[in-house]
Amino acid sequence: MDAQSLKKLREWFKKNSAELPWRPIDLDAPRDPYAVWISETMLQQTQVSTVRDYFTRWMKRFPDIETLAKASEEEVFKYWQGLGYYSRARNILKTANVVRNSTRKATLPDNHKELEALPGIGAYTAGAILSLAYHQREAILDGNLVRIFSRLYALDFLPTESKVALKIYWDYAREIADSSKAYMHNEALMELGRTVCKVKNPDCANCPLHSSCRAALEKRATEFPPSKKHTQKDWHGTVLVIESADHKILAVHGGQKFFKNQFTLPHFESPRSATAGLPSQAERYVDADMVQSVENIGKFRHSITVHKMECDVLYIRLSGKAPAPTSSEIKWVRRGQALDFFASNFCLKALSFLKKN
Ligand code: SF4
Structure with missing residues:
Protein backbone atom coordinates (compact mmCIF):
# COMPACT_ATOMS: atom_id res chain seq x y z
CA MET A 1 0.00 0.00 0.00
CA ASP A 2 1.53 3.34 -0.97
CA ALA A 3 2.29 6.17 1.45
CA GLN A 4 -0.64 8.23 0.21
CA SER A 5 -3.13 5.43 0.90
CA LEU A 6 -1.65 4.87 4.36
CA LYS A 7 -1.99 8.57 5.11
CA LYS A 8 -5.64 8.52 4.04
CA LEU A 9 -6.19 5.44 6.18
CA ARG A 10 -4.69 7.13 9.26
CA GLU A 11 -6.74 10.26 8.73
CA TRP A 12 -9.90 8.22 8.35
CA PHE A 13 -9.11 6.25 11.50
CA LYS A 14 -8.45 9.35 13.58
CA LYS A 15 -11.82 10.76 12.58
CA ASN A 16 -13.85 7.57 12.71
CA SER A 17 -12.37 5.25 15.30
CA ALA A 18 -15.04 4.00 17.64
CA GLU A 19 -14.65 4.52 21.36
CA LEU A 20 -13.91 1.13 22.77
CA PRO A 21 -13.03 0.26 26.37
CA TRP A 22 -9.74 -1.31 25.29
CA ARG A 23 -8.74 1.57 23.00
CA PRO A 24 -6.99 4.64 24.50
CA ILE A 25 -8.20 8.08 23.39
CA ASP A 26 -4.68 8.86 22.21
CA LEU A 27 -4.36 6.44 19.31
CA ASP A 28 -0.57 6.79 19.36
CA ALA A 29 -0.28 5.77 22.99
CA PRO A 30 1.20 2.32 23.65
CA ARG A 31 -1.39 -0.01 25.19
CA ASP A 32 -1.43 -2.27 28.16
CA PRO A 33 -0.36 -5.66 26.70
CA TYR A 34 -2.67 -7.42 29.14
CA ALA A 35 -5.70 -5.42 27.92
CA VAL A 36 -4.79 -6.12 24.27
CA TRP A 37 -4.47 -9.82 25.02
CA ILE A 38 -7.81 -10.05 26.82
CA SER A 39 -9.72 -7.98 24.26
CA GLU A 40 -8.24 -9.81 21.27
CA THR A 41 -8.99 -13.18 22.85
CA MET A 42 -12.57 -12.16 23.59
CA LEU A 43 -12.97 -10.81 20.07
CA GLN A 44 -12.12 -14.16 18.51
CA GLN A 45 -15.48 -15.45 17.22
CA THR A 46 -17.41 -12.70 19.08
CA GLN A 47 -18.78 -9.34 17.95
CA VAL A 48 -17.33 -6.07 19.24
CA SER A 49 -20.77 -5.01 20.53
CA THR A 50 -20.93 -8.11 22.74
CA VAL A 51 -17.33 -7.93 23.91
CA ARG A 52 -17.57 -4.31 25.16
CA ASP A 53 -19.46 -5.14 28.37
CA TYR A 54 -17.65 -8.40 28.99
CA PHE A 55 -14.29 -6.64 28.72
CA THR A 56 -15.30 -3.80 31.06
CA ARG A 57 -16.56 -6.20 33.73
CA TRP A 58 -13.50 -8.39 33.34
CA MET A 59 -11.02 -5.55 33.72
CA LYS A 60 -12.84 -4.28 36.78
CA ARG A 61 -12.53 -7.65 38.49
CA PHE A 62 -9.16 -8.73 36.99
CA PRO A 63 -7.29 -5.49 36.23
CA ASP A 64 -3.92 -7.20 35.80
CA ILE A 65 -2.23 -10.56 35.39
CA GLU A 66 -1.37 -10.76 39.08
CA THR A 67 -5.03 -10.49 40.14
CA LEU A 68 -6.18 -12.85 37.42
CA ALA A 69 -3.63 -15.51 38.32
CA LYS A 70 -4.99 -15.69 41.87
CA ALA A 71 -8.60 -16.26 40.73
CA SER A 72 -10.26 -19.67 40.66
CA GLU A 73 -11.26 -21.28 37.37
CA GLU A 74 -14.85 -21.19 38.57
CA GLU A 75 -14.77 -17.43 38.98
CA VAL A 76 -12.99 -16.85 35.67
CA PHE A 77 -15.68 -18.94 33.95
CA LYS A 78 -18.34 -16.81 35.61
CA TYR A 79 -16.91 -13.69 33.99
CA TRP A 80 -16.61 -15.50 30.67
CA GLN A 81 -20.09 -17.01 30.75
CA GLY A 82 -21.92 -16.22 27.50
CA LEU A 83 -18.83 -15.75 25.35
CA GLY A 84 -18.59 -19.46 24.60
CA TYR A 85 -15.44 -21.42 23.77
CA TYR A 86 -14.53 -21.88 27.43
CA SER A 87 -11.15 -23.29 26.48
CA ARG A 88 -10.19 -19.66 25.80
CA ALA A 89 -10.96 -18.69 29.41
CA ARG A 90 -9.13 -21.75 30.73
CA ASN A 91 -6.06 -20.89 28.65
CA ILE A 92 -6.14 -17.27 29.79
CA LEU A 93 -5.97 -18.42 33.41
CA LYS A 94 -3.17 -20.89 32.65
CA THR A 95 -1.17 -18.22 30.85
CA ALA A 96 -1.70 -15.74 33.69
CA ASN A 97 -0.17 -18.29 36.07
CA VAL A 98 2.75 -19.09 33.77
CA VAL A 99 3.55 -15.39 33.33
CA ARG A 100 3.16 -14.59 37.04
CA ASN A 101 5.56 -17.39 37.92
CA SER A 102 8.08 -16.40 35.28
CA THR A 103 10.92 -13.93 35.61
CA ARG A 104 8.80 -11.41 33.72
CA LYS A 105 6.97 -10.33 36.88
CA ALA A 106 3.44 -10.56 35.51
CA THR A 107 4.22 -8.86 32.21
CA LEU A 108 3.52 -10.48 28.88
CA PRO A 109 6.59 -11.25 26.75
CA ASP A 110 7.51 -8.87 23.94
CA ASN A 111 8.48 -11.40 21.31
CA HIS A 112 6.73 -13.96 19.13
CA LYS A 113 8.60 -16.99 20.38
CA GLU A 114 7.75 -16.55 24.03
CA LEU A 115 4.22 -15.32 23.40
CA GLU A 116 3.31 -18.25 21.18
CA ALA A 117 4.70 -20.67 23.75
CA LEU A 118 1.93 -19.56 26.14
CA PRO A 119 -1.36 -21.48 26.29
CA GLY A 120 -3.98 -20.12 23.87
CA ILE A 121 -1.78 -17.48 22.25
CA GLY A 122 -1.36 -18.09 18.55
CA ALA A 123 0.31 -16.13 15.76
CA TYR A 124 -2.56 -13.69 15.39
CA THR A 125 -2.91 -12.77 19.09
CA ALA A 126 0.88 -12.56 19.46
CA GLY A 127 1.04 -10.21 16.45
CA ALA A 128 -1.74 -8.05 17.89
CA ILE A 129 0.02 -7.78 21.28
CA LEU A 130 3.39 -6.95 19.69
CA SER A 131 1.91 -4.42 17.29
CA LEU A 132 -0.82 -2.69 19.31
CA ALA A 133 0.81 -2.82 22.74
CA TYR A 134 4.54 -2.85 22.11
CA HIS A 135 4.36 -0.88 18.83
CA GLN A 136 6.63 -3.35 17.08
CA ARG A 137 6.52 -3.62 13.31
CA GLU A 138 4.47 -6.79 13.36
CA ALA A 139 2.13 -8.08 10.70
CA ILE A 140 -1.44 -8.99 11.56
CA LEU A 141 -3.72 -11.02 9.33
CA ASP A 142 -7.26 -11.54 10.56
CA GLY A 143 -10.50 -12.04 8.64
CA ASN A 144 -10.96 -8.29 8.19
CA LEU A 145 -7.52 -7.82 6.68
CA VAL A 146 -7.95 -10.84 4.43
CA ARG A 147 -11.17 -9.35 3.06
CA ILE A 148 -9.58 -5.92 2.54
CA PHE A 149 -6.44 -7.28 0.83
CA SER A 150 -8.52 -9.54 -1.37
CA ARG A 151 -10.55 -6.53 -2.53
CA LEU A 152 -7.72 -4.01 -2.74
CA TYR A 153 -5.61 -6.25 -4.94
CA ALA A 154 -8.45 -8.28 -6.54
CA LEU A 155 -7.11 -11.55 -5.11
CA ASP A 156 -9.59 -14.17 -6.24
CA PHE A 157 -8.30 -16.88 -3.90
CA LEU A 158 -8.35 -17.46 -0.17
CA PRO A 159 -5.20 -17.64 1.97
CA THR A 160 -6.31 -21.11 3.05
CA GLU A 161 -6.07 -22.47 -0.50
CA SER A 162 -2.34 -23.07 -0.61
CA LYS A 163 0.97 -22.10 0.94
CA VAL A 164 1.60 -19.72 -1.94
CA ALA A 165 -1.80 -18.08 -1.42
CA LEU A 166 -1.12 -17.68 2.31
CA LYS A 167 2.27 -16.16 1.59
CA ILE A 168 0.78 -13.60 -0.77
CA TYR A 169 -1.65 -12.41 1.93
CA TRP A 170 1.09 -12.32 4.57
CA ASP A 171 3.33 -10.36 2.20
CA TYR A 172 0.66 -7.65 2.00
CA ALA A 173 0.29 -7.73 5.79
CA ARG A 174 4.08 -7.39 6.18
CA GLU A 175 4.09 -4.44 3.81
CA ILE A 176 1.77 -2.69 6.29
CA ALA A 177 3.97 -3.79 9.18
CA ASP A 178 7.01 -2.26 7.51
CA SER A 179 5.46 1.19 7.63
CA SER A 180 6.04 3.61 10.45
CA LYS A 181 2.98 3.69 12.73
CA ALA A 182 2.27 0.09 11.73
CA TYR A 183 0.30 -0.30 14.99
CA MET A 184 -2.15 2.32 13.79
CA HIS A 185 -2.37 0.98 10.25
CA ASN A 186 -3.07 -2.53 11.53
CA GLU A 187 -5.78 -1.34 13.86
CA ALA A 188 -7.25 1.04 11.29
CA LEU A 189 -7.56 -1.82 8.80
CA MET A 190 -9.28 -4.01 11.39
CA GLU A 191 -11.72 -1.17 12.07
CA LEU A 192 -12.20 -0.48 8.36
CA GLY A 193 -13.07 -4.14 7.78
CA ARG A 194 -15.54 -4.11 10.65
CA THR A 195 -17.33 -0.88 9.78
CA VAL A 196 -16.79 -0.05 6.07
CA CYS A 197 -15.34 -2.93 4.09
CA LYS A 198 -17.99 -5.28 5.41
CA VAL A 199 -18.69 -8.74 4.05
CA LYS A 200 -22.01 -7.57 2.64
CA ASN A 201 -22.62 -4.06 1.33
CA PRO A 202 -19.13 -2.58 1.62
CA ASP A 203 -19.41 1.20 1.79
CA CYS A 204 -16.86 1.92 -0.94
CA ALA A 205 -18.07 5.50 -1.47
CA ASN A 206 -16.92 6.38 2.05
CA CYS A 207 -13.79 4.28 2.11
CA PRO A 208 -10.41 6.03 2.38
CA LEU A 209 -8.86 3.36 0.14
CA HIS A 210 -11.39 3.64 -2.65
CA SER A 211 -9.08 5.24 -5.22
CA SER A 212 -6.54 2.43 -4.91
CA CYS A 213 -8.97 -0.50 -4.55
CA ARG A 214 -9.08 -2.67 -7.65
CA ALA A 215 -12.29 -4.45 -6.74
CA ALA A 216 -14.09 -1.17 -6.05
CA LEU A 217 -12.82 0.45 -9.22
CA GLU A 218 -14.06 -2.55 -11.19
CA LYS A 219 -17.34 -2.45 -9.21
CA ARG A 220 -16.77 -6.02 -8.06
CA ALA A 221 -16.19 -5.51 -4.35
CA THR A 222 -18.62 -8.20 -3.19
CA GLU A 223 -16.99 -10.77 -5.47
CA PHE A 224 -13.96 -10.73 -3.15
CA PRO A 225 -12.81 -12.70 -1.34
CA PRO A 226 -14.28 -15.84 -2.96
CA SER A 227 -16.41 -17.81 -0.54
CA LYS A 228 -15.13 -21.18 0.59
CA LYS A 229 -17.89 -23.09 -1.08
CA HIS A 230 -16.98 -21.45 -4.37
CA THR A 231 -13.29 -22.11 -4.09
CA GLN A 232 -12.53 -23.42 -7.53
CA LYS A 233 -9.75 -24.58 -9.73
CA ASP A 234 -8.21 -21.95 -11.93
S1 SF4 B 1 -13.11 0.56 -1.60
FE1 SF4 B 1 -14.73 -0.83 -0.96
S2 SF4 B 1 -13.96 -2.88 -1.37
FE2 SF4 B 1 -12.20 -1.49 -1.45
S3 SF4 B 1 -11.33 -1.58 0.59
FE3 SF4 B 1 -12.77 0.15 0.56
S4 SF4 B 1 -14.76 -0.67 1.24
FE4 SF4 B 1 -13.41 -2.41 0.74
Whole structure:
Protein backbone atom coordinates (compact mmCIF):
# COMPACT_ATOMS: atom_id res chain seq x y z
CA MET A 1 0.00 0.00 0.00
CA ASP A 2 1.53 3.34 -0.97
CA ALA A 3 2.29 6.17 1.45
CA GLN A 4 -0.64 8.23 0.21
CA SER A 5 -3.13 5.43 0.90
CA LEU A 6 -1.65 4.87 4.36
CA LYS A 7 -1.99 8.57 5.11
CA LYS A 8 -5.64 8.52 4.04
CA LEU A 9 -6.19 5.44 6.18
CA ARG A 10 -4.69 7.13 9.26
CA GLU A 11 -6.74 10.26 8.73
CA TRP A 12 -9.90 8.22 8.35
CA PHE A 13 -9.11 6.25 11.50
CA LYS A 14 -8.45 9.35 13.58
CA LYS A 15 -11.82 10.76 12.58
CA ASN A 16 -13.85 7.57 12.71
CA SER A 17 -12.37 5.25 15.30
CA ALA A 18 -15.04 4.00 17.64
CA GLU A 19 -14.65 4.52 21.36
CA LEU A 20 -13.91 1.13 22.77
CA PRO A 21 -13.03 0.26 26.37
CA TRP A 22 -9.74 -1.31 25.29
CA ARG A 23 -8.74 1.57 23.00
CA PRO A 24 -6.99 4.64 24.50
CA ILE A 25 -8.20 8.08 23.39
CA ASP A 26 -4.68 8.86 22.21
CA LEU A 27 -4.36 6.44 19.31
CA ASP A 28 -0.57 6.79 19.36
CA ALA A 29 -0.28 5.77 22.99
CA PRO A 30 1.20 2.32 23.65
CA ARG A 31 -1.39 -0.01 25.19
CA ASP A 32 -1.43 -2.27 28.16
CA PRO A 33 -0.36 -5.66 26.70
CA TYR A 34 -2.67 -7.42 29.14
CA ALA A 35 -5.70 -5.42 27.92
CA VAL A 36 -4.79 -6.12 24.27
CA TRP A 37 -4.47 -9.82 25.02
CA ILE A 38 -7.81 -10.05 26.82
CA SER A 39 -9.72 -7.98 24.26
CA GLU A 40 -8.24 -9.81 21.27
CA THR A 41 -8.99 -13.18 22.85
CA MET A 42 -12.57 -12.16 23.59
CA LEU A 43 -12.97 -10.81 20.07
CA GLN A 44 -12.12 -14.16 18.51
CA GLN A 45 -15.48 -15.45 17.22
CA THR A 46 -17.41 -12.70 19.08
CA GLN A 47 -18.78 -9.34 17.95
CA VAL A 48 -17.33 -6.07 19.24
CA SER A 49 -20.77 -5.01 20.53
CA THR A 50 -20.93 -8.11 22.74
CA VAL A 51 -17.33 -7.93 23.91
CA ARG A 52 -17.57 -4.31 25.16
CA ASP A 53 -19.46 -5.14 28.37
CA TYR A 54 -17.65 -8.40 28.99
CA PHE A 55 -14.29 -6.64 28.72
CA THR A 56 -15.30 -3.80 31.06
CA ARG A 57 -16.56 -6.20 33.73
CA TRP A 58 -13.50 -8.39 33.34
CA MET A 59 -11.02 -5.55 33.72
CA LYS A 60 -12.84 -4.28 36.78
CA ARG A 61 -12.53 -7.65 38.49
CA PHE A 62 -9.16 -8.73 36.99
CA PRO A 63 -7.29 -5.49 36.23
CA ASP A 64 -3.92 -7.20 35.80
CA ILE A 65 -2.23 -10.56 35.39
CA GLU A 66 -1.37 -10.76 39.08
CA THR A 67 -5.03 -10.49 40.14
CA LEU A 68 -6.18 -12.85 37.42
CA ALA A 69 -3.63 -15.51 38.32
CA LYS A 70 -4.99 -15.69 41.87
CA ALA A 71 -8.60 -16.26 40.73
CA SER A 72 -10.26 -19.67 40.66
CA GLU A 73 -11.26 -21.28 37.37
CA GLU A 74 -14.85 -21.19 38.57
CA GLU A 75 -14.77 -17.43 38.98
CA VAL A 76 -12.99 -16.85 35.67
CA PHE A 77 -15.68 -18.94 33.95
CA LYS A 78 -18.34 -16.81 35.61
CA TYR A 79 -16.91 -13.69 33.99
CA TRP A 80 -16.61 -15.50 30.67
CA GLN A 81 -20.09 -17.01 30.75
CA GLY A 82 -21.92 -16.22 27.50
CA LEU A 83 -18.83 -15.75 25.35
CA GLY A 84 -18.59 -19.46 24.60
CA TYR A 85 -15.44 -21.42 23.77
CA TYR A 86 -14.53 -21.88 27.43
CA SER A 87 -11.15 -23.29 26.48
CA ARG A 88 -10.19 -19.66 25.80
CA ALA A 89 -10.96 -18.69 29.41
CA ARG A 90 -9.13 -21.75 30.73
CA ASN A 91 -6.06 -20.89 28.65
CA ILE A 92 -6.14 -17.27 29.79
CA LEU A 93 -5.97 -18.42 33.41
CA LYS A 94 -3.17 -20.89 32.65
CA THR A 95 -1.17 -18.22 30.85
CA ALA A 96 -1.70 -15.74 33.69
CA ASN A 97 -0.17 -18.29 36.07
CA VAL A 98 2.75 -19.09 33.77
CA VAL A 99 3.55 -15.39 33.33
CA ARG A 100 3.16 -14.59 37.04
CA ASN A 101 5.56 -17.39 37.92
CA SER A 102 8.08 -16.40 35.28
CA THR A 103 10.92 -13.93 35.61
CA ARG A 104 8.80 -11.41 33.72
CA LYS A 105 6.97 -10.33 36.88
CA ALA A 106 3.44 -10.56 35.51
CA THR A 107 4.22 -8.86 32.21
CA LEU A 108 3.52 -10.48 28.88
CA PRO A 109 6.59 -11.25 26.75
CA ASP A 110 7.51 -8.87 23.94
CA ASN A 111 8.48 -11.40 21.31
CA HIS A 112 6.73 -13.96 19.13
CA LYS A 113 8.60 -16.99 20.38
CA GLU A 114 7.75 -16.55 24.03
CA LEU A 115 4.22 -15.32 23.40
CA GLU A 116 3.31 -18.25 21.18
CA ALA A 117 4.70 -20.67 23.75
CA LEU A 118 1.93 -19.56 26.14
CA PRO A 119 -1.36 -21.48 26.29
CA GLY A 120 -3.98 -20.12 23.87
CA ILE A 121 -1.78 -17.48 22.25
CA GLY A 122 -1.36 -18.09 18.55
CA ALA A 123 0.31 -16.13 15.76
CA TYR A 124 -2.56 -13.69 15.39
CA THR A 125 -2.91 -12.77 19.09
CA ALA A 126 0.88 -12.56 19.46
CA GLY A 127 1.04 -10.21 16.45
CA ALA A 128 -1.74 -8.05 17.89
CA ILE A 129 0.02 -7.78 21.28
CA LEU A 130 3.39 -6.95 19.69
CA SER A 131 1.91 -4.42 17.29
CA LEU A 132 -0.82 -2.69 19.31
CA ALA A 133 0.81 -2.82 22.74
CA TYR A 134 4.54 -2.85 22.11
CA HIS A 135 4.36 -0.88 18.83
CA GLN A 136 6.63 -3.35 17.08
CA ARG A 137 6.52 -3.62 13.31
CA GLU A 138 4.47 -6.79 13.36
CA ALA A 139 2.13 -8.08 10.70
CA ILE A 140 -1.44 -8.99 11.56
CA LEU A 141 -3.72 -11.02 9.33
CA ASP A 142 -7.26 -11.54 10.56
CA GLY A 143 -10.50 -12.04 8.64
CA ASN A 144 -10.96 -8.29 8.19
CA LEU A 145 -7.52 -7.82 6.68
CA VAL A 146 -7.95 -10.84 4.43
CA ARG A 147 -11.17 -9.35 3.06
CA ILE A 148 -9.58 -5.92 2.54
CA PHE A 149 -6.44 -7.28 0.83
CA SER A 150 -8.52 -9.54 -1.37
CA ARG A 151 -10.55 -6.53 -2.53
CA LEU A 152 -7.72 -4.01 -2.74
CA TYR A 153 -5.61 -6.25 -4.94
CA ALA A 154 -8.45 -8.28 -6.54
CA LEU A 155 -7.11 -11.55 -5.11
CA ASP A 156 -9.59 -14.17 -6.24
CA PHE A 157 -8.30 -16.88 -3.90
CA LEU A 158 -8.35 -17.46 -0.17
CA PRO A 159 -5.20 -17.64 1.97
CA THR A 160 -6.31 -21.11 3.05
CA GLU A 161 -6.07 -22.47 -0.50
CA SER A 162 -2.34 -23.07 -0.61
CA LYS A 163 0.97 -22.10 0.94
CA VAL A 164 1.60 -19.72 -1.94
CA ALA A 165 -1.80 -18.08 -1.42
CA LEU A 166 -1.12 -17.68 2.31
CA LYS A 167 2.27 -16.16 1.59
CA ILE A 168 0.78 -13.60 -0.77
CA TYR A 169 -1.65 -12.41 1.93
CA TRP A 170 1.09 -12.32 4.57
CA ASP A 171 3.33 -10.36 2.20
CA TYR A 172 0.66 -7.65 2.00
CA ALA A 173 0.29 -7.73 5.79
CA ARG A 174 4.08 -7.39 6.18
CA GLU A 175 4.09 -4.44 3.81
CA ILE A 176 1.77 -2.69 6.29
CA ALA A 177 3.97 -3.79 9.18
CA ASP A 178 7.01 -2.26 7.51
CA SER A 179 5.46 1.19 7.63
CA SER A 180 6.04 3.61 10.45
CA LYS A 181 2.98 3.69 12.73
CA ALA A 182 2.27 0.09 11.73
CA TYR A 183 0.30 -0.30 14.99
CA MET A 184 -2.15 2.32 13.79
CA HIS A 185 -2.37 0.98 10.25
CA ASN A 186 -3.07 -2.53 11.53
CA GLU A 187 -5.78 -1.34 13.86
CA ALA A 188 -7.25 1.04 11.29
CA LEU A 189 -7.56 -1.82 8.80
CA MET A 190 -9.28 -4.01 11.39
CA GLU A 191 -11.72 -1.17 12.07
CA LEU A 192 -12.20 -0.48 8.36
CA GLY A 193 -13.07 -4.14 7.78
CA ARG A 194 -15.54 -4.11 10.65
CA THR A 195 -17.33 -0.88 9.78
CA VAL A 196 -16.79 -0.05 6.07
CA CYS A 197 -15.34 -2.93 4.09
CA LYS A 198 -17.99 -5.28 5.41
CA VAL A 199 -18.69 -8.74 4.05
CA LYS A 200 -22.01 -7.57 2.64
CA ASN A 201 -22.62 -4.06 1.33
CA PRO A 202 -19.13 -2.58 1.62
CA ASP A 203 -19.41 1.20 1.79
CA CYS A 204 -16.86 1.92 -0.94
CA ALA A 205 -18.07 5.50 -1.47
CA ASN A 206 -16.92 6.38 2.05
CA CYS A 207 -13.79 4.28 2.11
CA PRO A 208 -10.41 6.03 2.38
CA LEU A 209 -8.86 3.36 0.14
CA HIS A 210 -11.39 3.64 -2.65
CA SER A 211 -9.08 5.24 -5.22
CA SER A 212 -6.54 2.43 -4.91
CA CYS A 213 -8.97 -0.50 -4.55
CA ARG A 214 -9.08 -2.67 -7.65
CA ALA A 215 -12.29 -4.45 -6.74
CA ALA A 216 -14.09 -1.17 -6.05
CA LEU A 217 -12.82 0.45 -9.22
CA GLU A 218 -14.06 -2.55 -11.19
CA LYS A 219 -17.34 -2.45 -9.21
CA ARG A 220 -16.77 -6.02 -8.06
CA ALA A 221 -16.19 -5.51 -4.35
CA THR A 222 -18.62 -8.20 -3.19
CA GLU A 223 -16.99 -10.77 -5.47
CA PHE A 224 -13.96 -10.73 -3.15
CA PRO A 225 -12.81 -12.70 -1.34
CA PRO A 226 -14.28 -15.84 -2.96
CA SER A 227 -16.41 -17.81 -0.54
CA LYS A 228 -15.13 -21.18 0.59
CA LYS A 229 -17.89 -23.09 -1.08
CA HIS A 230 -16.98 -21.45 -4.37
CA THR A 231 -13.29 -22.11 -4.09
CA GLN A 232 -12.53 -23.42 -7.53
CA LYS A 233 -9.75 -24.58 -9.73
CA ASP A 234 -8.21 -21.95 -11.93
CA TRP A 235 -8.56 -22.62 -15.61
CA HIS A 236 -7.21 -20.33 -18.29
CA GLY A 237 -8.44 -20.80 -21.82
CA THR A 238 -9.09 -19.33 -25.22
CA VAL A 239 -12.50 -19.06 -26.86
CA LEU A 240 -12.64 -18.83 -30.63
CA VAL A 241 -15.14 -16.60 -32.36
CA ILE A 242 -14.67 -17.55 -35.99
CA GLU A 243 -16.64 -15.45 -38.45
CA SER A 244 -16.92 -15.98 -42.16
CA ALA A 245 -17.10 -13.22 -44.76
CA ASP A 246 -20.84 -13.82 -45.02
CA HIS A 247 -21.22 -13.09 -41.29
CA LYS A 248 -21.68 -16.54 -39.87
CA ILE A 249 -20.18 -17.72 -36.58
CA LEU A 250 -18.83 -21.21 -36.11
CA ALA A 251 -20.55 -23.41 -33.50
CA VAL A 252 -19.23 -26.84 -32.52
CA HIS A 253 -20.73 -29.81 -30.73
CA GLY A 254 -18.56 -32.24 -28.78
CA GLY A 255 -14.82 -32.43 -28.33
CA GLN A 256 -14.82 -29.40 -26.04
CA LYS A 257 -13.78 -29.06 -22.43
CA PHE A 258 -17.17 -27.66 -21.37
CA PHE A 259 -20.73 -27.92 -22.71
CA LYS A 260 -20.34 -31.43 -24.01
CA ASN A 261 -23.99 -31.86 -25.00
CA GLN A 262 -24.75 -28.65 -26.76
CA PHE A 263 -23.40 -26.41 -29.46
CA THR A 264 -20.86 -23.98 -28.15
CA LEU A 265 -18.00 -21.77 -29.30
CA PRO A 266 -14.74 -23.71 -29.72
CA HIS A 267 -12.53 -23.36 -26.66
CA PHE A 268 -9.43 -24.93 -25.22
CA GLU A 269 -7.03 -24.58 -22.32
CA SER A 270 -4.17 -22.21 -23.03
CA PRO A 271 -1.39 -20.41 -21.16
CA ARG A 272 -2.04 -16.90 -19.87
CA SER A 273 0.59 -15.52 -22.19
CA ALA A 274 -0.90 -17.00 -25.35
CA THR A 275 1.20 -16.30 -28.42
CA ALA A 276 -0.20 -14.19 -31.22
CA GLY A 277 -1.42 -15.69 -34.50
CA LEU A 278 -3.67 -18.54 -35.43
CA PRO A 279 -3.67 -21.26 -32.75
CA SER A 280 -3.29 -24.81 -34.04
CA GLN A 281 -6.63 -25.74 -32.40
CA ALA A 282 -8.42 -23.41 -34.83
CA GLU A 283 -7.06 -25.31 -37.83
CA ARG A 284 -9.27 -28.18 -36.81
CA TYR A 285 -12.19 -26.08 -38.04
CA VAL A 286 -10.88 -23.74 -40.70
CA ASP A 287 -8.26 -23.80 -43.39
CA ALA A 288 -5.38 -21.50 -42.45
CA ASP A 289 -5.39 -20.13 -46.01
CA MET A 290 -8.90 -18.74 -45.42
CA VAL A 291 -7.87 -16.73 -42.39
CA GLN A 292 -7.88 -13.01 -43.03
CA SER A 293 -7.09 -11.80 -39.51
CA VAL A 294 -6.69 -12.99 -35.92
CA GLU A 295 -7.31 -10.60 -33.06
CA ASN A 296 -7.60 -10.89 -29.30
CA ILE A 297 -10.77 -8.89 -28.63
CA GLY A 298 -11.18 -9.32 -24.90
CA LYS A 299 -10.94 -11.34 -21.74
CA PHE A 300 -13.68 -12.50 -19.38
CA ARG A 301 -14.12 -14.49 -16.22
CA HIS A 302 -16.59 -17.26 -15.79
CA SER A 303 -17.27 -20.11 -13.39
CA ILE A 304 -18.37 -23.59 -14.33
CA THR A 305 -18.66 -26.30 -11.66
CA VAL A 306 -15.31 -26.26 -9.86
CA HIS A 307 -13.57 -24.25 -12.55
CA LYS A 308 -12.85 -20.61 -12.13
CA MET A 309 -12.10 -19.56 -15.63
CA GLU A 310 -10.34 -16.69 -17.25
CA CYS A 311 -10.69 -16.71 -21.02
CA ASP A 312 -9.17 -14.77 -23.85
CA VAL A 313 -11.50 -14.25 -26.79
CA LEU A 314 -9.81 -14.72 -30.13
CA TYR A 315 -11.68 -13.32 -33.11
CA ILE A 316 -10.78 -15.05 -36.37
CA ARG A 317 -12.05 -13.39 -39.50
CA LEU A 318 -12.26 -15.52 -42.65
CA SER A 319 -11.77 -14.11 -46.12
CA GLY A 320 -14.41 -16.35 -47.69
CA LYS A 321 -17.93 -17.58 -47.09
CA ALA A 322 -18.63 -20.20 -44.43
CA PRO A 323 -17.51 -23.57 -45.79
CA ALA A 324 -20.01 -26.42 -45.91
CA PRO A 325 -19.91 -28.30 -42.59
CA THR A 326 -17.92 -31.52 -42.81
CA SER A 327 -19.84 -33.15 -39.94
CA SER A 328 -23.00 -32.79 -37.88
CA GLU A 329 -20.80 -31.42 -35.11
CA ILE A 330 -20.23 -28.17 -36.94
CA LYS A 331 -22.73 -25.42 -37.66
CA TRP A 332 -22.44 -21.92 -39.02
CA VAL A 333 -24.85 -19.57 -37.29
CA ARG A 334 -25.85 -16.22 -38.70
CA ARG A 335 -24.30 -13.43 -36.64
CA GLY A 336 -27.74 -11.85 -36.12
CA GLN A 337 -29.02 -15.09 -34.58
CA ALA A 338 -25.96 -15.95 -32.53
CA LEU A 339 -27.20 -14.48 -29.25
CA ASP A 340 -30.32 -16.66 -29.42
CA PHE A 341 -28.49 -19.73 -30.62
CA PHE A 342 -25.73 -19.88 -28.01
CA ALA A 343 -27.65 -20.33 -24.79
CA SER A 344 -24.78 -20.40 -22.30
CA ASN A 345 -23.51 -17.31 -20.51
CA PHE A 346 -20.02 -18.52 -21.33
CA CYS A 347 -20.66 -18.00 -25.06
CA LEU A 348 -22.67 -14.83 -24.54
CA LYS A 349 -19.77 -13.27 -22.62
CA ALA A 350 -17.40 -14.08 -25.48
CA LEU A 351 -19.86 -12.78 -28.08
CA SER A 352 -20.36 -9.53 -26.18
CA PHE A 353 -16.89 -8.48 -27.32
CA LEU A 354 -17.90 -9.15 -30.88
CA LYS A 355 -20.70 -6.61 -30.62
CA LYS A 356 -18.19 -3.96 -29.64
CA ASN A 357 -15.95 -4.73 -32.63
S1 SF4 B 1 -13.11 0.56 -1.60
FE1 SF4 B 1 -14.73 -0.83 -0.96
S2 SF4 B 1 -13.96 -2.88 -1.37
FE2 SF4 B 1 -12.20 -1.49 -1.45
S3 SF4 B 1 -11.33 -1.58 0.59
FE3 SF4 B 1 -12.77 0.15 0.56
S4 SF4 B 1 -14.76 -0.67 1.24
FE4 SF4 B 1 -13.41 -2.41 0.74
